[in-house]
Amino acid sequence: MIFIHPKALVETDAVGEGTRIWAFAHVMADVVIGEECNIGDHAFIESGVHIGDGVTIKNNALIWKGVHIADYAFIGPNVVFTNDLRPRSPRMPLMKEQALAESDWLVETYIEEGASVGANATIVAGVKLGKYCMVGAGSVVTKDVEAFSLVVGNPARVVGRVNERGERVA
Numbered sequence: 001m002i003f004i005h006p007k008a009l010v011e012t013d014a015v016g017e018g019t020r021i022w023a024f025a026h027v028m029a030d031v032v033i034g035e036e037c038n039i040g041d042h043a044f045i046e047s048g049v050h051i052g053d054g055v056t057i058k059n060n061a062l063i064w065k066g067v068h069i070a071d072y073a074f075i076g077p078n079v080v081f082t083n084d085l086r087p088r089s090p091r092m093p094l095m096k097e098q099a100l101a102e103s104d105w106l107v108e109t110y111i112e113e114g115a116s117v118g119a120n121a122t123i124v125a126g127v128k129l130g131k132y133c134m135v136g137a138g139s140v141v142t143k144d145v146e147a148f149s150l151v152v153g154n155p156a157r158v159v160g161r162v163n164e165r166g167e168r169v170a
Helices: 093-098
Strands: 066-068 107-110 149-152 156-162
Touching: none
Parallel strands: 066 107
Antiparallel strands: 149 156
């Protein structure tokens, strides 16, 4: 059974069995959410996002178009993804003149199976977070993170290794 809180705004029908979407979350049209996911209060998920099975997205996470989240990933509270490496307001006269196509600015980001992103982390567009890696709270990830790596800081840097359970092993 799918649970959608009455105060959530869910504009997609592609929500997997057993998924729960809580109050004040906004899930736009053209989002795919797998089975057994949990989407916390005030999360925002933009059109074009794909979320695998068993994913946890905590409160206030911002997930923009071009982000792909594989099975069993954990997205902590207040995590922010980006999708444009050179953002400018499209309302600026110079940008209106250019009439940029999405392909001119959209940069995709991939979160692999079991990856965990700690609270208040920022994930810069175009990176790949490897399987079961762990991003420490408040980190700013500016480059790819290898599978099972533990990264922290701004910019995030490798400080160790973790196993599938998230336990530090090196």
